[in-house]
Amino acid sequence: MAVLSEEQEMLRDMARDWATKESPVSEFRKVRAAGQPQAYNSSAYAAMTEMGWAGIIIPEAHGGSDFGFMSAGLVVEELGKTLTASPLVATTIAASAILLGGSDEQKAKWLPRLASGETVATLAVDEGAHCDPSAIETSVAGGKLTGKKAFVHEAHGANLFVVAAKDGLYLVEKGDGVSLTTRKLTDQRSHADVSFAGAAAEKLEGGSDSLLDDVLDRARVLSAAEMLGMAQAVFDTTLDYLKQRVQFNQVLATFQALQHRMADLFADLAQMRSAVEAGLQAVDSGFGIARAATIAKAEANRVLHAISNQGIQLHGGIGMTDEFNVGFYLKRARVLEASWGSSSYLKDRFAQLSGY
Amino acid sequence: MPTHLESDVQASEDAFRTEVHHFLAAHFPDELRGTGNMLAGLDGPTNETPVQKKWREAVGERGWGTPTWPKEYGGGGLTKGQARLIEHEFAKVGAYNPIGGMGVMMFGPTLLEYGDEKQKLEHIPPICRGEIRWCQGYSEPNAGSDLANLQTFAVDKGDHYLVNGQKTWTSGGQWADKCFAIVRTDRSDKHKGISFMLIDMDAPGVEVRPITMISGTSPFCETFFTDVKVPKENLVGREGQGWTIGKRLLQHERTNISGGGRLAGMMGQSLADVAKKYCETGGDGALVNKVLRDKIADFEIRWNSFLLTARRAVEESKAQGGVSEISSVLKKVGTKLAQERSELLIEIRGLQGLGWEGDEFGDDELEDVRGWLFGKAATIYGGSTEVQNNIIAKRVLGMLDHQ
Ligand SMILES: Cc1cc2nc3c(=O)[nH]c(=O)nc-3n(C[C@H](O)[C@H](O)[C@H](O)COP(=O)(O)OP(=O)(O)OC[C@H]3O[C@@H](n4cnc5c(N)ncnc54)[C@H](O)[C@@H]3O)c2cc1C
Numbered sequence: 001m002a003v004l005s006e007e008q009e010m011l012r013d014m015a016r017d018w019a020t021k022e023s024p025v026s027e028f029r030k031v032r033a034a035g036q037p038q039a040y041n042s043s044a045y046a047a048m049t050e051m052g053w054a055g056i057i058i059p060e061a062h063g064g065s066d067f068g069f070m071s072a073g074l075v076v077e078e079l080g081k082t083l084t085a086s087p088l089v090a091t092t093i094a095a096s097a098i099l100l101g102g103s104d105e106q107k108a109k110w111l112p113r114l115a116s117g118e119t120v121a122t123l124a125v126d127e128g129a130h131c132d133p134s135a136i137e138t139s140v141a142g143g144k145l146t147g148k149k150a151f152v153h154e155a156h157g158a159n160l161f162v163v164a165a166k167d168g169l170y171l172v173e174k175g176d177g178v179s180l181t182t183r184k185l186t187d188q189r190s191h192a193d194v195s196f197a198g199a200a201a202e203k204l205e206g207g208s209d210s211l212l213d214d215v216l217d218r219a220r221v222l223s224a225a226e227m228l229g230m231a232q233a234v235f236d237t238t239l240d241y242l243k244q245r246v247q248f249n250q251v252l253a254t255f256q257a258l259q260h261r262m263a264d265l266f267a268d269l270a271q272m273r274s275a276v277e278a279g280l281q282a283v284d285s286g287f288g289i290a291r292a293a294t295i296a297k298a299e300a301n302r303v304l305h306a307i308s309n310q311g312i313q314l315h316g317g318i319g320m321t322d323e324f325n326v327g328f329y330l331k332r333a334r335v336l337e338a339s340w341g342s343s344s345y346l347k348d349r350f351a352q353l354s355g356y
Numbered sequence: 357m358p359t360h361l362e363s364d365v366q367a368s369e370d371a372f373r374t375e376v377h378h379f380l381a382a383h384f385p386d387e388l389r390g391t392g393n394m395l396a397g398l399d400g401p402t403n404e405t406p407v408q409k410k411w412r413e414a415v416g417e418r419g420w421g422t423p424t425w426p427k428e429y430g431g432g433g434l435t436k437g438q439a440r441l442i443e444h445e446f447a448k449v450g451a452y453n454p455i456g457g458m459g460v461m462m463f464g465p466t467l468l469e470y471g472d473e474k475q476k477l478e479h480i481p482p483i484c485r486g487e488i489r490w491c492q493g494y495s496e497p498n499a500g501s502d503l504a505n506l507q508t509f510a511v512d513k514g515d516h517y518l519v520n521g522q523k524t525w526t527s528g529g530q531w532a533d534k535c536f537a538i539v540r541t542d543r544s545d546k547h548k549g550i551s552f553m554l555i556d557m558d559a560p561g562v563e564v565r566p567i568t569m570i571s572g573t574s575p576f577c578e579t580f581f582t583d584v585k586v587p588k589e590n591l592v593g594r595e596g597q598g599w600t601i602g603k604r605l606l607q608h609e610r611t612n613i614s615g616g617g618r619l620a621g622m623m624g625q626s627l628a629d630v631a632k633k634y635c636e637t638g639g640d641g642a643l644v645n646k647v648l649r650d651k652i653a654d655f656e657i658r659w660n661s662f663l664l665t666a667r668r669a670v671e672e673s674k675a676q677g678g679v680s681e682i683s684s685v686l687k688k689v690g691t692k693l694a695q696e697r698s699e700l701l702i703e704i705r706g707l708q709g710l711g712w713e714g715d716e717f718g719d720d721e722l723e724d725v726r727g728w729l730f731g732k733a734a735t736i737y738g739g740s741t742e743v744q745n746n747i748i749a750k751r752v753l754g755m756l757d758h759q
Contacts, residue, residue: 001672002668002671003671003672003674003675239753239755242755243754243755243756251756253755253756254755254756254757256746256749258755259745259746259749259750259753259755260742260745260746260749262748262749262753262755263688263744263745263746263748263749263753264745266685266748266752266753267685267688267689267748270665270682270685270689271658271661271662271664271665271685271689272661273665273668274661274664274665274667274668275660275661275664277664277668278661278664294657295657295660295661295664298657299657299658299661302658344650346657347650347653347654347657348650348653350653350656350657351628351642351643351649351650351652351653352642354626354628354653354656355628355641356628356629356631356632356637356641356642356643356649356652
């Protein structure tokens with residue numbers, strides 16, 4: 001765990017407290033049972049925005065607290081532990097796009113609404129099943145955006161889309177020319193293909209030439225933070241289980257074969273945490289972001305993949321049941337692994353950034 | 357605007373940097389630029405050239421080879437920040453720290469903590485001056501991972517102990533002047549019957565037989581003790597306290613193996629740079645073999661997060677004022693990554709990366725082959741990976757012993 005400021009510790013403790021008491025995995029079960037395409041509980045998100053979480057990276061002048069990405073990551077990690085369903089990550093990513101590329105007017109209009117929860121926003125980049133920001137067909141003519149975006153996270157709850165077109169990022173409000181086709185993925189959260197047919201779009205004119213990559217890097221570190229929470233939760237649950245499950249008249253935790261596997265996973269988890277925290281810190285410091293974000297998400301992918309598989313294996317049969325929570329983490333894990341860059345995509349990007 | 361305090365600190369840092377520059381200008385000979393420290397290695401006799409000797413003496417005299425150790429025992433008496441500055445400034449001009457070896461890495465810090473005043477005054481200054489080589493008398497034929505099973509026995513003879521037994525895998529034993537050893541002084545208790553003592557390697561009754569390793573280098577030894585007299589003043593701590601002291605020394609050993617510093621230095625060169633020399637690249641400068649490129653990226657991402665983890669462990673232990681719970685992870689992960697890197701280097705170079713000797717192979721190629729072989733030891737010594745796993749599982753994760 002990175003060394004935190006007092007403010008950050010308070011924020012994390014508050015998030016941990018809320019998530020364990022108000023939003024345990026049983027709350028996600030309710031969301032799943034309700035079967036709504038939005039796939040989160042609006043009153044839970046209202047509670048989160050009430051506590052200021054949607055405004056963590058937003059400047060005070062625009063209604064946020066300006067605590068930065070490390071702080072946002074702390075909250076997201078805690079929510080990841082209990083699989084809390086909300087558009088917090090999607091909205092924060094969208095906010096970062098507006099912060100980086102928006103005009104003063106756009107910031108003044110949208111950031112306070114995002115911080116307060118009045119507007120839910122999300123990022124729509126990819127047009128296929130793989131992260132591929134270089135293959136974008138969506139285009140804009142005369143302020144009207146046309147194109148199809150695939151597997152957009154939290155699309156159902158969103159009333160604002162940050163959309164990648166050939167020549168940059170655009171803000172598109174839900175409304176005329178925007179239609180959704182639900183995509184039910186294994187994590188049972190909100191995903192949809194979004195089709196834009198001449199929808200009114202406003203360009204984000206600011207930011208650097210690599211605005212899209214810059215935003216994707218922020219998406220990578222925040223998703224990695226959620227994955228860190230998930231990995232920690234599966235690890236802790238598995239360890240607890242091994243300590244109480246008796247076979248051969250022995251508690252399973254006493255078997256060395258299992259001890260060594262847990263020691264391996266513990267080491268992996270330590271690596272993942274270092275990488276994710278360094279990614280978040282890089283965004284805050286503004287230095288070496290692309291590389292740090294790539295490492296963070298690549299390590300998150302690798303380690304959560306291993307831990308989610310071992311989580312099932314080490315639970316034995318009970319791990320295979322829907323009644324038990326571990327499977328939920330496995331299913332969400334793969335969705336996040338595939339989002340904003342799979343392991344092979346990220347390794348390729350790392351090599352490119354390193355010049356080989 | 358810096359505060360007064362900050363500018364004072366800045367000024368004293370600048371002054372110290374100037375002092376280091378003067379020292380290097382006065383003492384570091386150009387011909388040693390970019391060479392390594394022969395003494396820190398365990399794999400050769402000490403045949404220093406006169407120029408190397410002068411450089412060692414200059415650094416030793418100043419205490420800068422052991423910069424943070426107390427001045428009264430021959431250390432530099434400096435802060436960690438100043439020590440880092442020295443390291444940095446030395447590196448900038450290609451100068452090495454000529455003081456090293458087990459005395460610096462493990463024995464010195466342990467004696468500073470557990471030794472009495474007389475022992476510190478006797479043993480620490482020669483370590484700081486690089487005048488003496490220590491070896492580690494821990495392992496025995498039947499006490500490796502199960503170290504506390506050691507049988508070498510010391511009988512109390514009033515003013516001295518009489519030691520009999522056999523140690524093994526004693527690195528550099530044939531070149532060492534002294535040995536820090538754990539021996540049994542009481543057979544009735546496995547752990548409390550162990551004592552920590554210092555043995556002269558040229559005392560009558562000490563015999564070493566070198567063993568060649570798979571790397572062809574770095575012989576380590578079997579060491580035999582037959583009626584060896586060890587004066588009572590060479591007992592460190594109390595009789596029976598040897599296990600506690602011995603384990604503390606192992607913590608220093610593990611930190612040194614994995615602390616990031618040594619491994620980081622070793623792995624300084626990017627694998628991709630090597631690959632670009634040995635393998636085809638396309639017009640865009642990228643490696644043509646995409647599978648190899650993937651392996652290198654995969655390795656380097658994990659290597660980066662290892663360095664971040666090492667840094668985090670340091671930050672955490674500073675903040676908590678104790679050892680970070682992930683310090684136990686570092687040895688296990690760092691040594692594994694080092695081995696993976698060696699294997700990748702061989703793959704990158706092909707058969708050119710497997711030379712044993714001959715002018716057809718470059719120095720770095722031959723060195724890396726020996727390093728690959730010698731590196732297999734890193735997951736064995738200082739507590740094998742399996743033993744680290746046991747430590748993590750039991751002490752950190754609280755998984756219990758099999759009943
Ligand atoms: C290059 C090198 C230099 C060395 N230098 C020194 C030195 O200077 N001084 C010194 O005293 N010693 C030295 N050693 C010895 C070293 O500390 C031992 O080799 C090490 O502690 C392992 O003991 P062992 O070789 O007896 O292996 P064993 O203990 O016999 O182990 C064999 C294998 O079984 C595994 N194993 C053992 N116990 C368990 C367990 N409980 N659970 C799971 N797996 C287990 C081990 O991990 C290993 O893989 C050196 C070793 C090497 C390779």
